[in-house]
Amino acid sequence: MRHTDPIEARAAAEAAASLRQLNERSREIFRRIVETYLTTGEPVGSRNLSRALPMTLSPASVRNVMSDLESLGLIYAPHTSAGRLPTQTGLRLFIDGLLEVGDISGEERSQIESRIAGAGRRRAVEDLLGEAGEMLSGLSRCAGVVLVEKQSKRLKQVEFVNLGQARALAVLVSEDGDVENRIIALPEGLPLSSLREASNYINARIGGLTLAEARARIEKEIEERRVQLDELTASIVTEGLATWSGDGEDRRSLIVCGRAHLLEDVRAMEDLERVRLLFEDLDTKTDLIHLLGLAERAEGVRIFIGSENKLFSLSGSALIVSPFEDTEQKIVGVLGVIGPTRLNYARIIPMVDYTAKLLGRLVP
Numbered sequence: 001m002r003h004t005d006p007i008e009a010r011a012a013a014e015a016a017a018s019l020r021q022l023n024e025r026s027r028e029i030f031r032r033i034v035e036t037y038l039t040t041g042e043p044v045g046s047r048n049l050s051r052a053l054p055m056t057l058s059p060a061s062v063r064n065v066m067s068d069l070e071s072l073g074l075i076y077a078p079h080t081s082a083g084r085l086p087t088q089t090g091l092r093l094f095i096d097g098l099l100e101v102g103d104i105s106g107e108e109r110s111q112i113e114s115r116i117a118g119a120g121r122r123r124a125v126e127d128l129l130g131e132a133g134e135m136l137s138g139l140s141r142c143a144g145v146v147l148v149e150k151q152s153k154r155l156k157q158v159e160f161v162n163l164g165q166a167r168a169l170a171v172l173v174s175e176d177g178d179v180e181n182r183i184i185a186l187p188e189g190l191p192l193s194s195l196r197e198a199s200n201y202i203n204a205r206i207g208g209l210t211l212a213e214a215r216a217r218i219e220k221e222i223e224e225r226r227v228q229l230d231e232l233t234a235s236i237v238t239e240g241l242a243t244w245s246g247d248g249e250d251r252r253s254l255i256v257c258g259r260a261h262l263l264e265d266v267r268a269m270e271d272l273e274r275v276r277l278l279f280e281d282l283d284t285k286t287d288l289i290h291l292l293g294l295a296e297r298a299e300g301v302r303i304f305i306g307s308e309n310k311l312f313s314l315s316g317s318a319l320i321v322s323p324f325e326d327t328e329q330k331i332v333g334v335l336g337v338i339g340p341t342r343l344n345y346a347r348i349i350p351m352v353d354y355t356a357k358l359l360g361r362l363v364p
Contacts, residue, residue, distance in 0.1 A: 021072065027098065028053060029065045033075055034086045034094040041265075041342050043083030088306045088341070095303060095345055104350045108139060112351075116358050125176055125363060130255050132335055132355055137258025140348050141265075142339030143282065144257040145321070147292040149332050155206040155214055160195040160240060162186075168195060170240045175208070182243040187232050194233040201229060202237060215241040254289055256282055262339060274340070278317050282338070287311045292334045295321045301353050305341055316341055320348055322356035326363045335359070 022030060029049060036044040046062040053062075066084055069075045074090035077083070086094065104112075115135045116128070129146045137144035154175045161169040166186045173179050205221075206214040218241060222234050229237065259282065262275050282288065291311050295302045304319040320343070321336030336352045337343075 022069075025055065025057070026065050026068065028055070029062060030069055030074060030086075030090070031094070031098055033066075033069075033084050034091065034098075037085050038342055038344065043078055043085045045083035048083070088308070091341060092305055092308070095305075099345055101346050101349050104347070104354055108351065109354065111135075111139070112355055112358060116355065116362065126178070126253065126255075128362065129333070129335070129359070130257065132359060133255050133257040136335065136337050136352065136355060137261055139351060140337045140339065140343075141261045142337040142343070142348075143259050143262055144255075144335070144337055145288070145292065145319075146255040146257075146335045147289060147333055148253050148255075149212075154208055154210055158202045158206065158240060159199050160184075160236065162192055162195055168236075170243055172211075182240075184236075184239050184243050187235055190232045190236070194230070194236060197229070197233050198236040198240065201233075202240070211241070254285055254292075265340070274316055278338070281311050281317065284311065291319070292321060295334045295336075296323050296331055298323060301336075301349050301356075303345070303349075318343055320345070320352050322352050324356040324363065325360040327361065329360075332363060 032049055032052060033044055036042065046059040046066060049066075050057050050059045050062045057065075066075065069090075070077070070084070073087055074093060075084040076087050078085055112135060116132055126148070129148055133144035133146040135144070136142075155172065156175045157171075157173040159171045159173075161171065163169055163183070166188065168184055168186050170182045170184050171179065172182075202214070202218065205218060209217065219238060222229070222238065259279065262278060288311060291304065291309055298321075301320060301322045304321075306316045306318070309319075317338055318341045319336060319338050321334050323331045323334050326332045335356060337348060
């Protein structure tokens with residue numbers, strides 16, 4: 001379901017080895033502990049487990065199995081004489097090896113289709129992605145996140161406006177009506193007519209292209225000297241396109257929706273502190289953009305849990321994300337949800353996957 005890097009592959013192999021050590025009885029007890037945690041957030045004790053199991057086991061026998069699971073690092077006791085909760089390792093093992101992921105309901109499928117497809121007919125691409133984030137946030141009761149390459153926008157027009165003092169304002173207009181401005185430096189001795197010539201040259205070639213496509217095409221033409229532009233005018237053309245391409249955070253647009261949902265299930269001061277730390281994580285946009293960027297190389301849904309990534313090491317949160325493509329099958333962004341590790345993974349994973357595939361049919 002998800003791409004793994006070498007570190008994740010090693011963790012998955014270790015989890016698989018742990019899973020092979022569990023017999024049917026141990027697996028069932030472990031499964032019940034994790035499922036109880038995901039449903040209620042509460043630890044479960046041996047007496048309640050012995051009553052709920054499909055096989056007949058005494059509380060003492062259940063305690064012995066729980067002791068074995070604890071020695072494997074899969075569960076732990078949050079405090080003395082308590083039941084058991086899954087560790088992060090145990091939760092990862094459950095997700096990778098025991099979780100049964102179904103499909104989203106017909107009602108949820110219809111809701112996603114009506115909201116996303118309806119927004120796609122009426123709105124600009126960024127509004128469509130915002131709607132997708134809001135919709136996932138509402139259905140999952142988590143924060144929705146969307147990361148998209150700004151360069152995926154299709155261009156309509158570029159203009160250069162002289163500001164004096166060897167500076168010009170480069171104005172980019174996309175097909176969806178967005179306007180972005182950048183100030184660029186002009187080469188010494190540039191005649192004002194070169195600004196108009198540069199604008200005309202770019203506009204004759206960019207219609208319907210993304211910024212990345214336009215830049216690649218025009219730079220190739222200039223490099224191969226297949227254009228009738230003098231050296232100074234050519235420098236304005238390449239500088240004007242490069243100023244929007246940028247790198248890192250500047251190339252990407254990050255949308256975070258529905259933070260308030262993260263406060264809905266706060267039961268204690270430690271929960272409130274966890275959410276506060278998560279809000280700080282969400283505000284650290286550079287780290288979040290980097291994390292989501294990792295998911296762009298994934299095949300399908302990818303899951304990050306707690307300290308598996310330094311961004312969530314303090315807040316103990318989980319991120320479920322999937323890359324999405326444009327209509328030409330090029331990956332242009334990532335979307336998903338962020339919430340506590342106690343998520344309904346079986347429901348949210350197919351929801352994120354389906355929304356990503358739907359966007360792939362709508363994003364131009």
